[in-house]
Amino acid sequence: MESHLVAFVIPISGFSGNPPAMLSLKKYLTEGLLQFTILLSLIGVRVDVDTYLTSQLPPLREIILGPSSAYTQTQFHNLRNTLDGYGIHPKSIDLDNYFTARRLLSQVRALDRFQVPTTEVNAWLVHRDPEGSVSGSQPNSGLALESSSGLQDVTGPDNGVRESETEQGFGEDLEDLGAVAPPVSGDLTKEDIDLIDILWRQDIDLGAGREVFDYSHRQKEQDVEKELRDGGEQDTWAGEGAEALARNLLVDGETGESFPAQVPSGEDQTALSLEECLRLLEATCPFGENAEFPADISSITEAVPTESEPPALQNNLLSPLLTGTESPFDLEQQWQDLMSIMEMQAMEVNTSASEILYNAPPGDPLSTNYSLAPNTPINQNVSLHQASLGGCSQDFLLFSPEVESLPVASSSTLLPLAPSNSTSLNSTFGSTNLTGLFFPPQLNGTANDTAGPELPDPLGGLLDEAMLDEISLMDLAIEEGFNPVQASQLEEEFDSDSGLSLDSSHSPSSLSSSEGSSSSSSSSSSSSSSASSSASSSFSEEGAVGYSSDSETLDLEEAEGAVGYQPEYSKFCRMSYQDPAQLSCLPYLEHVGHNHTYNMAPSALDSADLPPPSALKKGSKEKQADFLDKQMSRDEHRARAMKIPFTNDKIINLPVEEFNELLSKYQLSEAQLSLIRDIRRRGKNKMAAQNCRKRKLDTILNLERDVEDLQRDKARLLREKVEFLRSLRQMKQKVQSLYQEVFGRLRDENGRPYSPSQYALQYAGDGSVLLIPRTMADQQARRQERKPKDRRK
DNA sequence: GACTACTGTCATATT
């Protein structure tokens, strides 16, 4: 964002030629700040443009009209003067280009995001030998399984730097574990990575805190695991959840892994291709088998959480669902951990984004639709898993808010299933935090453990910039209380000049973030927008009616000068900006023009105060003279008093040469010459002041117009964002179902399905999919956990 | 009488 801003602000300041440092700085602080604010608001940072945009509100008024007027030092008029760019605001050009470019870029990005990489799906069953090394039992490339679900092959030649990095890292880790499939031509494509990364970040945004994947948590968990292995369950964390686990899970003596009792124990070293699996499936059990995954499948999910989080935390988090009891202390501890992790996350990601996202009210449409409740990410995950366990057919349900919010009811079933650790897709996917949305619920649980950082996270960090944009938009949307449903209404709203303000009144987060200044765009939006519009209309009217062009003014002055000393015309119209046509230059309308001449003769006040036309009947000449006299400016009076032989208009408007010529023609006293010079100076300054005020007004109007344009752009971007999110959700659902389908069709050498709690599919860097034990995935994730962190910090 | 908008003017900066 910063880079954007820089690019944005600098051009603006560029209009001001090369002012002194102070002025430059001032410009930056005023105009620049205003622009910056607008931009920030557009991007989604809580600056509450709405508030400032309504020129009715103090802030804007202060900025624009106040002593430190924002436009004061702006040299727009210069640009306009030189370029004659009256109608075009200099900034608008940049803004248009800027946002257009951005929009196009985002659209382009969105394009590949929506593509589901079709890749060969290679299922690898990896096992871990006693030493902890893992070897792919059958690194046969023939395992490749064509995904029947219509994944599109996206293996593109384009590989971003980050992509290659991550892929490499991923591959290395896999190799280390010995579980790496032979290098395949099709690595994870950038699209894959992007998609995953996006989803992952979205999950984070939506409340599936990355903390779940945090290394420290996993470390804790690992430690706990160790303790479990070594000493059993005396762990501090081993509370009810642990007991529950102990009761319901079989613990692998070697690895400390726990699985559901019913799950086939032992780590399969057999790698089955999906084709084989399918064949087996067809031969043995007809399709639909996947749907029958017993509750133990859910264990996958739970297993993962253990990895990402310390067992204690996990248990605590799960326990509410499982047992419904937990110690307050644990909860607090958990929360603190979460918060600390969140903070770290916030540092990585857009602050406002995280703020908004995490603070997003439960009722927030977006969050409900796309994410878990902020405060209960894990629980939500668990329930999700539960829900998803049913089978692929229920995938969609899993994502529905109702399902996500599955209450404790399902906890009982979860408990038995919650293995302490397991590698899951999450290691790959989960690592990217996609788990929440992307993967089958079962995986989600796991996802928490393995979480992004640990596993190669092929996706992580790939789309930093893109993701930032995404997050920004997301933040904006969420912050604004934007939801897909509202999207359809946005256009009308904004078109109707209701302002950008999306209803954020229900979003406490936004309030807190902006310290209430944002006090709901929605509530203020209507008023502010209306105020803004009214202000604009009034401005427009004023600008159109009240001010004539410079040329017009000059013409008037010329005419006046030509007429002679004080022609009526000039008297009534000269001082005002009013369009002569509008005012008709009628004496009794003069007051409308606010022609406050300083040299009103006191004597004239009583005699001729707005004399109606009828009053000019008799003695009209006298009265007219008085009136004219009254209309004379101070300088005119002085000139007359000093017997200046030519009109003030000439004095003021003649070019220097002619002016000097004129002076030379007459024998003028020093006093006269001085007065003439003063008259000329004041007259010119008066016009200058008029021009200056006019420019101010124009500047304000232009700013207002820009603001409106920006608001429209913002609204449009939000609409686009909604569309994108919609598509993204669909994609996630698709991927989830695909995962479940693939996993469900896998069969071991005995023709039995793999337990989701023990095995998980993992994306390899080459685009293939490995079936690996969860423990292995966890290890991998832990190994790689540091990398991303280091990179980020 | 207080307030506001409009103007003109001055001092000063900028062109």
Next chain:
DNA sequence: ATAATATGACAGTAG
């Protein structure tokens, strides 16, 4: 260096 111009600040006037 000078003239022209721009602009903030101030004050007067009218509504």
